[in-house]
Amino acid sequence: MTDTLTTQQDSVQTAKAFVPGHITGIFRIFDEYDDPLRCGSMGAGFSVTIGTVTSVSVVDHPTLEITTEYNKQSVDAKVTKTVVQRLAEEYERTLRVHVEHDSSLIIGAGFGASGAGALGTALAFSHLLDHDIEYEKAAGFAHTAEIMNHTGLGDVLAQTVGGIEVRLQAGGPGIGKIKRIEHQDALQAVLAGAPGLETSKVLTNPSSRARINSIGDRLVSRIIDDPRIEILIECSREFSEKIGLRTTRVEQALANLDNVGLFNSSMVMLGDSVFCFCYEQETKIAQEILLQYWNNSEVFVSKIAPEGGRLLS
Template identity: 30%
Template structure:
């Protein structure tokens, strides 16, 4: 069973009241992640079935995860599979249209797509809300994100927190270029950085208009990125190129990635706002 989840670009965020929450402003993009979930094959994988009550249930080590066809350790996906308590071991083949670890929410998209596909493949009959919570908890425990799945679940432009967000429909072309990864787990564990994020992000989010445009949000996002001292030289150069062409650009949180609106052909990739959230294919 296959499921798709859109990528997401977070323009600004701030930690919430608890360690597993955050608030922010993010947009779902049409470039995303597909997870193909099937029963794992092999003598050790999937050996336990509901018809064998005395057999040892599969552990997380029984599950197989590949990215682009290559077996890999993908912690949030593996944690989510464990939380689903599947009756058999699963194989998850992840195909990503966006680079992983560069600010596109690829880990969250892969995890959300996995639980949606696994729910259908194994006839779990779980609610969308329960699947969303499992994906979110897996991301938090893995340290790969604080709220990407809530955006990818809804689509569009999402402002607020996981509990009570506002969704806005936007038909906007987005360009982007990525220069390298920034380890989300390390960024979230940097106390000085997160203190700046808390201060600057909260102030910006509180000042956003009731009906923000992507251009407005991108402009404010660049002020935020500079205030927390995160942009690299490559990021600054790309933002300057976009601004020189009459557009607006900023840095994706968290990755060495620039996204832009209001230009055409300045950055190497072009996508659209994804109006809907994750779904089976």
């Protein structure tokens, strides 16, 4: 009997997963441990309904071969490949593996594209290797790949849960702890962003790390003590201002959003990007402002994702 989550033809098996995008507003780095699953970040952010569908196809092969695509373009997706390599080693399998990411998320804009691709790959590929694998174990391979490649700290953990979240304890799935922040179902997020800040450079730069942690300590503690959207915005605004990573257009866009009363906005960590929480009647105004600074293909309206990454039938 063929599993509903896989297809088989000429010994090729395929599985798919969807993972929402994720935006971080504030964070504090914890990556001093040897075990990647204990590393990560405390902070706060939210997941969005735009995201990535990942398809993984495998066939038995004498050696492990991995090819990857992002929106139909062949790419050297190092995080995806790390997930595949570590899972293949865990299960002692040699396969020809092809991974396709079909995504609405801009790479390098701070929208969680790397985490979404990693988690989608981990969920789909691990399912093909072991139908009974626990969700947390599969997701742990994605978190580990992000930590190893310095491409993210807390996205994967948040993307397993969805919603607006506070990350109470650093670490990967099964170790890190999250609390959801309540919000009205009608709340939407307008996003605008482009590549500009390279996460790996920021996370490995000693001065950037020290600044992030010294400022983040107090602000992360504040939102943990009072987990509300208003506090998330206040802390995120202060954090982005004091760490000194805002670009000119991020500064100008936030000022213009403030001028029309759209105060629930801040910089995306880490990207040349902003987010604005608003309701349907306000989204057009937010879009018009952000389109003064970003191209049409770089501005999105999304709902808050009600759940995290999952296999697709």
